[in-house]
Amino acid sequence: MNIAKLLILIAIAIVVLKFIASLLGKGDIPILNQLVTVILILFIGFELFQLGQLFLSKFLVP
Incomplete structure (x- = not known):
């Protein structure tokens, strides 16, 4: 198990x-x-970051 999964399990x-x-x-x-x-706050920030990436890839990058 890597460190990211461990941190997610601890947060949950x-x-x-x-x-x-x-x-x-x-x-x-x-x-x-x-x-x-x-x-x-970290979860919401991460989701907004992903939403921003999706928005940029769908609408601004040809």
């Missing part, structure tokens, strides 16, 4: 841990909230 585990903590009424853990926020 953190988000699942936050979800479970929220279900159990313990969702207000500052470090967990910050980690989930960073993970979601």
Whole structure:
């Protein structure tokens, strides 16, 4: 398993841990909230980057 897959699995585990903590009424853990926020920002940034690449390849490059 390479480092990227390991990081993705760790990120998924953190988000699942936050979800479970929220279900159990313990969702207000500052470090967990910050980690989930960073993970979601990175995910959204990556998706926007891919969308930008798709837009450039479909509409601007002949």
